[in-house]
Amino acid sequence: xxxxxxxxxxITVAALIFNAGMTSRIRHSAKMLPIFCLKCVVSVxxxxxxxxxxxxxxxxxxxxxxxxxxxxxxxxxxxxxxxLAKAFADSLDLELTLKAIxxxxxxxxxxxxxxxxxxxxxxxxxxxxxxxxxxxxxxxLGIYKIGEGITGTVVQTGKEIIVxxxxxxxxxxxxxxxxxxxxxxxxxxxxVPIKLEGKTxxxxxxDRQVKKGDDFEANLNLLNVIAxxxxxxVKLNKLVESDKRQLSEENLRLRQELRTxxxxxxxxxxxxxIKEVYRLIEQxxxxxxxxxxxxxxxxxKDLVAHAVHYNSQRAxxxxxxxxxxxxPETLLxxxxxxxxxxxxxxxxxxxxxxxxxAGGGTIFLDEIGDFSMNLQVKLLRVIQFREFExxxxxxxxxxxxxxxxxxxxxxxxxxxxxxxxxxxxxxxxVFPIFLPPLRERKDDIMxxxxxxxxxxxxxxxxxxxxxxxxxxxxxxxxxxxxxxxELENCIERAVLLCNDEVVRSEHLPPSLQxxxxxxxxxxxxxxxxxxxxxxxxxxxxxxxxxxxxRKAAEELGLTERILGYKIKKYGIFPKLLS
Ligand SMILES: Nc1ncnc2c1ncn2[C@@H]1O[C@H](COP(=O)(O)OP(=O)(O)OP(=O)(O)O)[C@@H](O)[C@H]1O
Ligand SMILES: [Mg+2]
Numbered sequence: 008x009x010x011x012x013x014x015x016x017x018i019t020v021a022a023l024i025f026n027a028g029m030t031s032r033i034r035h036s037a038k039m040l041p042i043f044c045l046k047c048v049v050s051v052x053x054x055x056x057x058x059x060x061x062x063x064x065x066x067x068x069x070x071x072x073x074x075x076x077x078x079x080x081x082x083x084x085x086x087x088x089x090x091l092a093k094a095f096a097d098s099l100d101l102e103l104t105l106k107a108i109x110x111x112x113x114x115x116x117x118x119x120x121x122x123x124x125x126x127x128x129x130x131x132x133x134x135x136x137x138x139x140x141x142x143x144x145x146x147x148l149g150i151y152k153i154g155e156g157i158t159g160t161v162v163q164t165g166k167e168i169i170v171x172x173x174x175x176x177x178x179x180x181x182x183x184x185x186x187x188x189x190x191x192x193x194x195x196x197x198x199v200p201i202k203l204e205g206k207t208x209x210x211x212x213x214d215r216q217v218k219k220g221d222d223f224e225a226n227l228n229l230l231n232v233i234a235x236x237x238x239x240x241v242k243l244n245k246l247v248e249s250d251k252r253q254l255s256e257e258n259l260r261l262r263q264e265l266r267t268x269x270x271x272x273x274x275x276x277x278x279x280x281i282k283e284v285y286r287l288i289e290q291x292x293x294x295x296x297x298x299x300x301x302x303x304x305x306x307x308k309d310l311v312a313h314a315v316h317y318n319s320q321r322a323x324x325x326x327x328x329x330x331x332x333x334x335p336e337t338l339l340x341x342x343x344x345x346x347x348x349x350x351x352x353x354x355x356x357x358x359x360x361x362x363x364x365a366g367g368g369t370i371f372l373d374e375i376g377d378f379s380m381n382l383q384v385k386l387l388r389v390i391q392f393r394e395f396e397x398x399x400x401x402x403x404x405x406x407x408x409x410x411x412x413x414x415x416x417x418x419x420x421x422x423x424x425x426x427x428x429x430x431x432x433x434x435x436x437v438f439p440i441f442l443p444p445l446r447e448r449k450d451d452i453m454x455x456x457x458x459x460x461x462x463x464x465x466x467x468x469x470x471x472x473x474x475x476x477x478x479x480x481x482x483x484x485x486x487x488x489x490x491x492x493e494l495e496n497c498i499e500r501a502v503l504l505c506n507d508e509v510v511r512s513e514h515l516p517p518s519l520q521x522x523x524x525x526x527x528x529x530x531x532x533x534x535x536x537x538x539x540x541x542x543x544x545x546x547x548x549x550x551x552x553x554x555x556x557r558k559a560a561e562e563l564g565l566t567e568r569i570l571g572y573k574i575k576k577y578g579i580f581p582k583l584l585s
Contacts, residue, residue: 083115087116090111090114091108091233091236095236099243102136105123108240116229119216120138120141121212122146123138124149126208133210169227171217172194196213197223199211201241202238208238209241211230262323265313266317269316271285271314274310275458277454278450281443288311288318288440291440292315297434297435298410299440300412300413300440300442301415302444303442309371309413315369316369321369324365325364327371329361329370331377340382340385341360344362344396344397346360346397350398350400362389362406363404366408371413372386372412374414374416375412376418376421376427389406393406394406418436419432445487452494456479456494460474460510463503469505471502471507474509475543476546476547477543478510478511478512481520501514544563545577545579546579554582554584559581
């Protein structure tokens with residue numbers, strides 16, 4: 008009657024089918040053997056699985072059909088099975104499931120009492136997890152050691168125990184002090200082990216008044232089947248709990264990482280302009296003020312929005328970003344505020360909007376300049392009164408979110424063109440942070456270039472240690488229309504192209520090469536290009552050997568005299584490179 012027994016039977020049946028199939032097919036064709044074997048293995052796996060479940064169900068039904076006590080009508084037992092199946096399907100909460108199991112048992116087979124105990128492997132004690140017909144105080148008292156009393160013995164031996172009359176059995180500890188009122192009646196006690204992967208993890212026990220013609224064996228069998236189901240519920244619960252724990256640990260770790268990542272100290276730049284940005288972030292982060300971040304594309308608006316959130320007290324709450332250009336107006340509205348079921352065609356379910364999801368945290372509305380006039384009115388209301396309604400809903404929802412908006416558009420121009428509401432502008436312009444374009448903070452270019460060089464070298468497992476002087480010249484004289492994003496992409500590309508320790512001018516994108524050519528005025532001759540390259544290589548080598556000419560000459564395959572001549576020709580000062 009155990010699962011193992013069922014499983015063995017399934018394997019035997021499957022093996023017979025497999026054997027019969029094999030014999031006839033092998034005769035049929037030897038060529039198809041490998042494919043056939045693979046198919047067989049898969050089919051046998053499926054057959055075994057199906058038989059396993061079929062056999063288990065059959066066993067349970069046969070058991071229900073065979074037995075004739077505990078309930079008088081077989082339909083009650085089918086009802087019990089249905090109730091148990093529902094208890095398993097209804098909840099992933101172990102306690103609720105186990106309570107529902109005991110309740111179903113009581114409904115269909117009338118219990119005096121029922122308990123499910125589980126072994127705590129750490130304390131090595133057996134505790135009542137759920138009980139039916141016991142007060143909370145009695146339940147608390149039900150703690151047993153392994154081997155202690157009937158429950159402890161069942162856990163220790165893994166074997167069920169039936170006590171036909173508990174008043175005559177001195178193994179009862181009466182720890183829960185709950186059996187006084189049963190005096191006078193013959194009460195039988197059944198205790199069966201709950202086993203998982205061969206180990207006893209607890210017990211299922213019931214007290215039941217003995218009726219005439221009671222079949223103890225059949226009752227025990229029923230409880231054994233239910234104990235097997237309980238074991239599966241415990242297993243599932245363990246998996247769910249471990250998944251939950253892992254997810255919440257992962258969540259905490261990621262939040263911590265984000266916090267560190269978006270720490271102001273991790274932002275690169277020492278120019279006065281960026282220092283002012285750091286100061287503003289620190290000043291505003293703690294408050295709830297709406298922040299407006301302005302700046303050209305790629306200047307770091309997203310980064311600043313994150314930094315404001317992760318340096319605020321809302322850091323442990325959600326940070327929700329909405330890209331306002333990515334969605335059409337109607338979709339954007341329901342994305343922001345959510346919608347009720349049936350609010351519009353296709354709204355088959357109620358949807359929680361991003362304002363609600365950001366509850367307690369921060370919502371970042373990127374590209375606010377692209378908001379439609381209709382949505383601007385709704386946003387104005389959220390900012391003013393901190394409330395909104397879901398699309399198609401009448402309920403007013405209070406909102407506790409900090410709003411950060413960003414744009415690269417000229418909002419003042421947009422107001423003049425009647426594309427942006429003036430009242431909304433004043434509402435969002437409470438605390439503006441302006442991010443200067445990279446060309447206006449040239450001091451930061453090399454700092455950032457080095458930062459990205461280190462980052463991408465590490466990511467690509469390369470040892471690139473520096474950027475050559477001509478390449479530096481090109482980087483610093485370029486006007487960077489795509490700002491930091493363009494610089495980041497440019498260095499990533501250089502790292503991918505570079506197979507050396509040094510990023511050189513040829514590793515930089517064509518847009519930067521063009522600048523160099525146009526700066527030099529006319530087209531350069533081949534000789535000029537070669538000389539330029541030669542100068543670059545000599546400088547690199549001297550840098551590498553801290554200005555020592557002998558070493559550099561060796562590396563370049565030149566005599567010291569020739570190197571000296573070229574150093575003079577190109578106006579290089581080795582001492583400055585040491
Ligand atoms: N101070 C900084 N230090 C390091 N990296 C930065 C800094 N500022 C920006 N970056 C990086 O530059 C890239 C572009 O930044 P971000 O996406 O924040 O720009 P943006 O202004 O939001 O651009 P867009 O307007 O196109 O959305 C990002 O990868 C970001 O990490
Ligand atoms: Mg952005």
